Amino acid sequence: MFLQIQFESEIPIYQQIKNQVIRGIAIGELQLGEDLPSVRQLASDIGINFHTVNKVYNQLKQEGWVVIHRKSGVMINPDLNVGKTQEYIESLDDLLKITTAEAFLRGLSKEEFIALIDKNYDSYNSKGGK
Amino acid sequence: MFLQIQFESEIPIYQQIKNQVIRGIAIGELQLGEDLPSVRQLASDIGINFHTVNKVYNQLKQEGWVVIHRKSGVMINPDLNVGKTQEYIESLDDLLKITTAEAFLRGLSKEEFIALIDKNYDSYNSKGGK
Amino acid sequence: MFLQIQFESEIPIYQQIKNQVIRGIAIGELQLGEDLPSVRQLASDIGINFHTVNKVYNQLKQEGWVVIHRKSGVMINPDLNVGKTQEYIESLDDLLKITTAEAFLRGLSKEEFIALIDKNYDSYNSKGGK
Amino acid sequence: MFLQIQFESEIPIYQQIKNQVIRGIAIGELQLGEDLPSVRQLASDIGINFHTVNKVYNQLKQEGWVVIHRKSGVMINPDLNVGKTQEYIESLDDLLKITTAEAFLRGLSKEEFIALIDKNYDSYNSKGGK
DNA sequence: GTGGTCTAGACCACG
DNA sequence: GTGGTCTAGACCACA
Numbered sequence: 001m002f003l004q005i006q007f008e009s010e011i012p013i014y015q016q017i018k019n020q021v022i023r024g025i026a027i028g029e030l031q032l033g034e035d036l037p038s039v040r041q042l043a044s045d046i047g048i049n050f051h052t053v054n055k056v057y058n059q060l061k062q063e064g065w066v067v068i069h070r071k072s073g074v075m076i077n078p079d080l081n082v083g084k085t086q087e088y089i090e091s092l093d094d095l096l097k098i099t100t101a102e103a104f105l106r107g108l109s110k111e112e113f114i115a116l117i118d119k120n121y122d123s124y125n126s127k128g129g130k
Numbered sequence: 131m132f133l134q135i136q137f138e139s140e141i142p143i144y145q146q147i148k149n150q151v152i153r154g155i156a157i158g159e160l161q162l163g164e165d166l167p168s169v170r171q172l173a174s175d176i177g178i179n180f181h182t183v184n185k186v187y188n189q190l191k192q193e194g195w196v197v198i199h200r201k202s203g204v205m206i207n208p209d210l211n212v213g214k215t216q217e218y219i220e221s222l223d224d225l226l227k228i229t230t231a232e233a234f235l236r237g238l239s240k241e242e243f244i245a246l247i248d249k250n251y252d253s254y255n256s257k258g259g260k
Numbered sequence: 261m262f263l264q265i266q267f268e269s270e271i272p273i274y275q276q277i278k279n280q281v282i283r284g285i286a287i288g289e290l291q292l293g294e295d296l297p298s299v300r301q302l303a304s305d306i307g308i309n310f311h312t313v314n315k316v317y318n319q320l321k322q323e324g325w326v327v328i329h330r331k332s333g334v335m336i337n338p339d340l341n342v343g344k345t346q347e348y349i350e351s352l353d354d355l356l357k358i359t360t361a362e363a364f365l366r367g368l369s370k371e372e373f374i375a376l377i378d379k380n381y382d383s384y385n386s387k388g389g390k
Numbered sequence: 391m392f393l394q395i396q397f398e399s400e401i402p403i404y405q406q407i408k409n410q411v412i413r414g415i416a417i418g419e420l421q422l423g424e425d426l427p428s429v430r431q432l433a434s435d436i437g438i439n440f441h442t443v444n445k446v447y448n449q450l451k452q453e454g455w456v457v458i459h460r461k462s463g464v465m466i467n468p469d470l471n472v473g474k475t476q477e478y479i480e481s482l483d484d485l486l487k488i489t490t491a492e493a494f495l496r497g498l499s500k501e502e503f504i505a506l507i508d509k510n511y512d513s514y515n516s517k518g519g520k
Numbered sequence: 521g522t523g524g525t526c527t528a529g530a531c532c533a534c535g
Numbered sequence: 536g537t538g539g540t541c542t543a544g545a546c547c548a549c550a
Contacts (some may be wrong), residue, residue: 008327012549019228026231049550084237093246094232098149100250101156105221107214110251114244116223120230121240142525151370179527184538197398201535227550230547272540279488286491298522309542314523331522331550344497352493353506358409361509362415363482365473368510374504376483380490381500402534439535 003028005046013048017056022065025076026124033078036066132159135176136185143178147186152195155206156254166196265306273308277316282325285336286384295324295340311313395436403438407446412455415466416514423468426456435436 003020005013024030036042039057043050057074060066064082064111103113133150135143154160165171169187173180187204190196194212198204233243263280265273284290296302298315303310317334322325324342326334362375393410395403413452415421426432429447433440450456454472480514493503 007329007332009330013242014549023228023231052550066237077359080235082236083164088236089238092229092238096246096250098153099222099225100137100172101153101188101210101254103542104241104251104254105152106212108219108222110247110255116141116226117230117240117243117247118227119245121234123196124231124234127255144525170537180538181528182526185525187538195464198538200399200403202397203537274540281497283488283491286494300522310523311543315540317399317523329399333522340495342496344546348496349498352489352498355489356506356510358413359485360507361409361413361481361514364416364511364514364534365412365470366472366478368479368482370507373511374508375505376486377490377500377503380486381494381503384491384494385500399532440534502529 003042003046005048007074013046014052014056014059016058017046017053021056021076025065025080026123032080034070034076035078036074038073069087077110133172133176135178135191143176144182144186144189147176147183151186151190155195155210160206160255162206162210166204166206167203168203179219263302263306265292265308273306274312274316274319277306277313281316281320281336285325285340288384290336292340293338294336295332296334296336298333393432393436395438402448403436404442404446407436407449408444411446411450411466411469415455415470420466420520422466422470424466425462426464426466452459 001019001022005016009016011019021036023031025032030036031118036057039050039053046053047055057066057068060096061068061074065072065077065080067077100113104110133147135146139146141149151160155162166187167175169183170180170247172221173183176183187196187198191198191204194209195207197207199247218226221260230243234240262275262284263387265276267273269276271279273377280295287290290296291300297305300310300344304314306313317326317328319343321328321334325340345351360373364370392414395406397403399406406482415422426447427435429440429443433443435498436443447456447458449484451458451464455467455470456464457467458482484489490503
């Protein structure tokens with residue numbers, strides 16, 4: 001399993017898992033339609049409470065990233081379509097407002113910042129998900 | 131005062147204030163060396179407890195954004211030098227890893243993403259802080 | 261528990277705790293990776309408010325002495341690396357400027373002063389922390 | 391006047407003045423018997439409230455560093471004898487306990503620490519006060 | 521159970 | 536007047 005959890009991080013464990021599942025799809029580590037481990041399996045692998053995993057899977061399902069079948073468990077949504085909603089754009093813009101402001105004041109040029117974006121996007125286009 | 135607090139937000143109040151102070155410096159609303167309201171004044175203006183503001187100011191001081199002048203209160207650090215540390219770059223890259231992944235999967239092209247960065251940076255360079 | 265608080269001291273309680281934790285690491289009373297009591301537990305042990313302990317732990321975390329594990333609480337940073345920064349050296353030198361000046365004028369010879377340093381350092385090297 | 395006040399420092403202004411007077415005696419900038427500026431003069435020079443200077447002078451007098459004559463104002467005590475009391479030694483040792491502990495953990499060797507002491511003491515013996 | 525946030529109100533040191 | 540410290544008690548998110 002590709003999950004790496006930092007227990008000392010400020011980011012909640014459930015959020016870390018969500019992030020890595022989403023990133024896993026983007027970089028192609030997780031294929032659409034691919035099965036995810038069962039709640040108890042994943043919890044045991046990482047060494048956390050299975051309620052935490054449960055929470056992750058439910059949120060991922062609600063946001064459309066995965067589908068949950070009673071029998072076959074959880075899989076990456078084969079018809080992934082999470083959508084570029086206006087609400088999402090706004091929340092992203094809000095995040096970038098503060099992120100770029102701090103980056104600018106810390107002396108990171110626009111070109112350097114964009115280079116980070118470039119690097120990430122390039123790793124998606126090649127093999128990536130959608 | 132330029133602060134806009136969303137009390138119903140999931141982002142803690144003190145974090146919102148921090149964000150807006152930093153962004154205020156970047157866009158030039160707050161000049162280096164400019165005085166900030168006293169903890170009790172700002173708390174009263176926003177309608178929150180002064181301990182919350184105190185926490186903000188202490189964190190901003192600790193990170194180098196402001197200096198706390200004995201007696202005259204808090205001001206934007208006139209010698210602002212928060213630094214493009216390796217640690218910061220890494221945390222930024224971590225943040226962008228997940229942010230771009232989700233953006234990509236939601237159908238936001240690299241060009242659209244960069245346009246958001248552009249827009250923000252342009253508002254800094256003109257009048258902005260450092 | 262090894263903490264001894266002097267409530268009548270002019271040194272703030274939270275500062276006393278910080279000092280004793282750091283010294284505890286140096287003399288080996290606290291091992292790297294060792295768990296510290298929870299904020300509420302320690303507060304109860306000492307007979308103070310948990311907010312005071314919380315403040316201590318947050319400052320110790322911020323300065324790199326401890327890590328706050330999600331859920332399992334606070335432990336001495338197993339990868340302790342607080343660093344001999346230039347900034348630190350300068351603040352130490354400033355402190356020693358006034359300390360030695362007063363010691364000199366009070367008739368404490370250089371040898372006597374160094375003997376105090378010796379004594380302390382010797383108690384670290386034997387069993388001490390890093 | 392040789393005083394340098396940092397208004398953004400954590401150290402109270404009155405303490406900074408006290409420190410610099412004592413250090414001034416040690417390094418020979420201030421001679422025993424030398425007159426200090428009047429309360430109002432010094433306050434005006436530094437740009438602070440004269441109550442603050444008053445407080446400094448009174449504390450310096452009480453600790454034996456200066457004498458105050460009704461007419462001639464304040465002068466460095468010509469018969470300086472502040473004394474190596476047991477109480478002082480203990481307070482110094484307490485200070486060095488935490489100071490050396492942090493220095494040790496930050497990777498400052500005993501030799502480096504002692505070198506700082508050396509450097510300071512050497513600047514006293516040549517021309518210094520007592 | 522853990523820490524994190526926020527409120528409320530007190531007292532103090534400093535200038 | 537300023538910020539700093541401490542107490543007290545509430546509610547929340549996380550695991």
